Amino acid sequence: MSDALQKFTDPAFDLTILVQGFPGRSLCHGGLGWSTIALLRMGDRIAVIDTGAFSARKSIYAGLARAGLAPADxxxxxLTHAHYDHSINWVLFPKARIHIGKVEMDWALPLWGDPVLPELYVQALADSPRLALIADGDTVLPGIQAVRAPGHTPGCLVFRLDGEHRRVLFSGDAAKNRAELVSRAADMTMDEAASQSSIEMIWRMWRERPDTLLIPGHDLPMLLEDGVPTYVGERRAGVTAWFGDDLDTTTLFDFSRAPHL
Known part of the structure; x- marks a missing residue:
């Protein structure tokens, strides 16, 4: 499987997918949590959209290094929302302003023992002078607007980036994958009706500009072709396992292609 990173350019920005999200769940080992992490360069601003779980740290460091950057840059x-697989690695970026929805923090901060909220990291973020609380409709960075999209969590945000020749929608877990977008139904939602409304809103923004690239929380980027969500790029995902009697013998499980059913 290739380690090449997906890149998208516009006169206003350069976008790189540091970690490619995956539309799957673990059967018996808790949450899989393979979420999308994106790197955005706009003039003198260098932004990371969502930060992944602990397992993403090596990939974040490697992706930044290939881009000629360090975390301090x-x-x-x-952050689209506060779940561990999207938020926990904010601590890796010592000089960054950390933007998250105020509604999300008001919901997440009192919760302790929730299966997917990293409570100590949420508390540390609430206490950090680098925290920037944002609301629906706020301009987060030049050309980037926050749009509240509740359902998965109460304060989920979609980030809409409008460039000169391309719009990008970072849908986070308001629309995690192609299946949710096509079916208009959401898995792991706190409010099914709110999720359906948020997905419809994402569709409206997606249709407004034919050049719009949608980057979901757990899937490949997509474009609309004749109204149909179409993947951009090739999936990269897999696991190697030691099922033999020595460390040189491994079995590869390639998740990059769906099996023929």
Whole structure:
């Protein structure tokens, strides 16, 4: 499987997918949590959109290094919501302003023992002078607007980036994957009706500009072709396991292609 990173350009920005999200769940080992992490360069601003779980740290460091960057070069971190697989690595960026929805923090901060909220990291973020609370409709960075999209969590945000030749929608877990977008139904939602309304809103923004690239929380980027969500790029995902009698013998499980059913 290739380690090449997906890149998208516009006169207003350069976008790189540091970690590619995956539309799957673990059967018996808790949450899989393979979420999308994006790197955005706009003039003197260097932003990371969502930060992944602990397992993403090596990939984050490697992706930044390939881009000629260090974590301290990142000026802004934009979090779609507070779940561990999207938020926990905000601590890796020592000089960045950390942007997250106020509604999300008001909901997440009192919760302790929730299966997918990293409570100590949420508390540390609430106490951090680098925290920037944002609301629906706020301009987070030049050309980037926060749009509240509740359902998965009460304060989920979609980030809409409007460039000169391309719009990008970072839908986070308001629309995690292609299946949710096509079916208009959401898995792991706190409010099914709110999720359906948020998905319809995402569709409206997606249709407004034919050049719009949608980057979901747990899937490949997509474009609309004749109204149909179509993947951009090739999936990269897999696991190697030691099922033999020595460390040189491994079994590869390639998740990059769906099986023929």
């Amino acid at each position: 990142v000026t802004d971190v934009l």
